[in-house]
Amino acid sequence: MADTLAYKILKAHLVDGKLEPGHEIGIRIDQTLTQDATGTMAYLQFEALGLDKVKTELSVSYVDHNMLQAGFENADDHRYLRTVAANYGIHFSKPGNGICHQVHLERFGVPGKTLLGSDSHTPTNGGLGMIAIGAGGLDVAVAMGGGPFYLPCPRIVGVHLKGKLQEWVSGKDVILEALRQLSVKGGVGNIIEYFGEGVASLEVTQRATITNMGAELGATTSIFPSDENTRKYLKLQGREDSFTPLSADDGCKYDKVIEIDLDKLEPLIAKPHSPDNVVKVRDVAGTDVMQVCIGSCTNSSIYDLEMTAAMLRGKQVAPTVDLTISPGSKQVYTMVSKSGALSDIIASGARILESACGPCIGMGQAPPSHGVSVRSFNRNFVGRSGTKDAQVYLTSPEVCAATALSGKITDPRDLGKQPRVALPTEFYIDDRGIIDPPTSGVMPEILRGPNIQPLPTRKEMADRLVGKALLKLEDNITTDHIMPAGAKILPLRSNIPAISQFVFFYVDQDFAKRAKAEGAFTIVGGENYGQGSSREHAALAPMYLGLQFVLAKSFARIHKTNLVNFGIVPLTFANPADYDKLKQNDVLEIDDARTQIMAADQRVKVKNVTQGYEFEAKFDLSPRQQEILLAGGLLNFTKEAAGEPVPA
Ligand code: MIC
Numbered sequence: 225m226a227d228t229l230a231y232k233i234l235k236a237h238l239v240d241g242k243l244e245p246g247h248e249i250g251i252r253i254d255q256t257l258t259q260d261a262t263g264t265m266a267y268l269q270f271e272a273l274g275l276d277k278v279k280t281e282l283s284v285s286y287v288d289h290n291m292l293q294a295g296f297e298n299a300d301d302h303r304y305l306r307t308v309a310a311n312y313g314i315h316f317s318k319p320g321n322g323i324c325h326q327v328h329l330e331r332f333g334v335p336g337k338t339l340l341g342s343d344s345h346t347p348t349n350g351g352l353g354m355i356a357i358g359a360g361g362l363d364v365a366v367a368m369g370g371g372p373f374y375l376p377c378p379r380i381v382g383v384h385l386k387g388k389l390q391e392w393v394s395g396k397d398v399i400l401e402a403l404r405q406l407s408v409k410g411g412v413g414n415i416i417e418y419f420g421e422g423v424a425s426l427e428v429t430q431r432a433t434i435t436n437m438g439a440e441l442g443a444t445t446s447i448f449p450s451d452e453n454t455r456k457y458l459k460l461q462g463r464e465d466s467f468t469p470l471s472a473d474d475g476c477k478y479d480k481v482i483e484i485d486l487d488k489l490e491p492l493i494a495k496p497h498s499p500d501n502v503v504k505v506r507d508v509a510g511t512d513v514m515q516v517c518i519g520s521c522t523n524s525s526i527y528d529l530e531m532t533a534a535m536l537r538g539k540q541v542a543p544t545v546d547l548t549i550s551p552g553s554k555q556v557y558t559m560v561s562k563s564g565a566l567s568d569i570i571a572s573g574a575r576i577l578e579s580a581c582g583p584c585i586g587m588g589q590a591p592p593s594h595g596v597s598v599r600s601f602n603r604n605f606v607g608r609s610g611t612k613d614a615q616v617y618l619t620s621p622e623v624c625a626a627t628a629l630s631g632k633i634t635d636p637r638d639l640g641k642q643p644r645v646a647l648p649t650e651f652y653i654d655d656r657g658i659i660d661p662p663t664s665g666v667m668p669e670i671l672r673g674p675n676i677q678p679l680p681t682r683k684e685m686a687d688r689l690v691g692k693a694l695l696k697l698e699d700n701i702t703t704d705h706i707m708p709a710g711a712k713i714l715p716l717r718s719n720i721p722a723i724s725q726f727v728f729f730y731v732d733q734d735f736a737k738r739a740k741a742e743g744a745f746t747i748v749g750g751e752n753y754g755q756g757s758s759r760e761h762a763a764l765a766p767m768y769l770g771l772q773f774v775l776a777k778s779f780a781r782i783h784k785t786n787l788v789n790f791g792i793v794p795l796t797f798a799n800p801a802d803y804d805k806l807k808q809n810d811v812l813e814i815d816d817a818r819t820q821i822m823a824a825d826q827r828v829k830v831k832n833v834t835q836g837y838e839f840e841a842k843f844d845l846s847p848r849q850q851e852i853l854l855a856g857g858l859l860n861f862t863k864e865a866a867g868e869p870v871p872a
């Protein structure tokens with residue numbers, strides 16, 4: 225049978241289930257990655273599993289998010305991550321070494337392998353022909369322990385790339401066009417596979433921008449074939465031996481195909497406040513801008529920075545604009561410094577930041593009030609930048625640089641000919657920022673500072689789930705709404721009692737107080753509830769406050785799994801009209817929950833106690849997930865399977 229590339233790799237890694245949409249599959253994971261903001265929790269969970277060493281081919285722990293050390297908290301986390309990595313056979317990428325996805329692409333990604341990462345942009349490495357999937361920290365902990373990763377078997381959407389990229393148009397425009405066509409929920413349940421003659425015109429760095437931002441489509445992952453460009457990139461990284469040519473079989477069938485004609489593509493931009501709010505740059509050209517940020521795991525490669533420098537060379541950033549630049553990795557940083565590009569960037573008046581996520585996750589550089597910020601990043605949700613009323617636009621580094629120079633959103637085609645920038649012929653390789661785990665001898669003590677609090681536990685599922693619907697929310701609620709990040713909140717990631725005080729903080733500042741007063745509560749959401757990040761804190765912290773179940777029109781993939789992993793039932797409305805009938809603060813109740821959650825028809829009866837009626841809700845869970853819910857979460861389920869006691 226002729227297979228898509230994604231199915232070929234999935235088939236080679238299948239350890240459980242049937243590779244058919246509608247079934248759950250378990251796949252073997254070759255490599256894992258974590259970053260610091262999700263990593264502390266993932267390693268606390270790995271420790272709780274009681275294993276000696278990771279069982280993967282490769283596991284890497286990166287530090288790239290919580291880089292501001294305004295107090296002891298982040299430094300404590302870094303130290304814990306370094307010492308825990310040494311003890312369990314994990315490579316540790318030091319702070320300053322770069323953004324996890326960029327460094328992994330450079331130094332570790334291998335075509336045809338599977339990668340599971342506790343970050344939603346793990347699909348970046350799909351640009352090298354990997355199946356690279358984002359997940360919650362607990363799923364990554366289980367995979368590090370050698371367990372399969374379970375997911376609903378995806379459908380494959382083929383993106384036919386025709387023609388070749390024109391001047392001033394880049395990989396970012398390809399993914400913005402895909403977002404324009406498919407929307408932020410268009411990829412849910414799908415793998416996006418790129419094919420066609422246009423593929424050859426894209427370097428691995430451009431492909432990685434595209435697969436990275438496939439996360440914004442809600443896709444399980446995105447993948448490119450592994451071809452001569454892949455070989456070239458791996459060779460430049462001194463890793464040609466990792467190369468294998470990979471492509472879909474001739475005549476394979478995609479579940480759906482969309483076309484993007486690169487010849488016709490124009491510079492695009494996503495307007496506030498959603499990555500799919502895409503228009504032509506021309507349509508918003510002339511808008512006054514106060515801040516421009518170039519960097520993030522989407523657009524901080526050597527190509528992106530050399531292009532930016534070529535555009536800024538000999539010019540000055542507009543007096544009204546603050547331009548920040550974050551190189552994606554130490555490799556990129558060093559190479560732009562050796563080539564002289566860094567001097568051009570500095571001379572233009574740009575502010576140079578560390579190789580880290582930085583402003584992308586609100587770690588500094590919050591825009592001014594009502595400020596317009598144009599960024600080469602991937603998310604522009606309300607408040608994510610650190611300024612609630614900021615207007616954040618997402619676009620390519622080319623549009624960013626043109627905009628920084630003029631102070632207004634600018635279509636770079638107005639600047640004349642695009643400078644020619646090719647990848648350097650030699651890459652700077654220095655892995656001393658990655659600490660290999662010791663293979664023998666005395667292991668360092670695992671050091672935990674006061675910010676690292678024990679994991680909260682959950683009891684087995686109760687037979688009666690009841691609570692006020694403390695919020696009734698609209699469509700596309702993000703995990704940034706549920707569990708905000710930013711410089712003030714992110715340092716509390718390893719302290720659930722502390723971080724839970726900020727659940728839904730920017731939606732309702734009193735939310736945590738109201739939740740505590742209730743003891744137990746429920747949430748009602750619209751379509752695509754929980755889109756965005758992989759942060760399991762968006763399930764764990766509400767669980768800690770007493771969340772019983774979420775009733776929504778539909779769920780985003782990672783958040784739905786995270787809810788199940790922490791024993792919270794994700795329910796959808798059997799009849800969408802029931803969403804309209806329901807009011808915030810109605811008390812919702814499920815009786816015989818333990819029996820109902822095992823129902824073969826996957827339907828439960830929910831009582832609206834306040835309004836005095838009963839309605840039907842559905843769930844779409846595998847038998848394994850039903851058992852996880854009964855056990856009160858994946859950690860209990862895994863312990864039960866190993867014959868260990870779980871909290872009663
Ligand atoms: C993000 O871009 O939202 C993050 C911060 O990288 C998250 C992970 C996290 O919340 O720690 C993600 O994308 O998964």
Ligand code: SF4
Pocket residue numbers: 289323343345520521522580581584585602
């Ligand atoms: Fe970091 Fe931003 Fe990428 Fe998330 S999206 S990993 S915060 S750079």
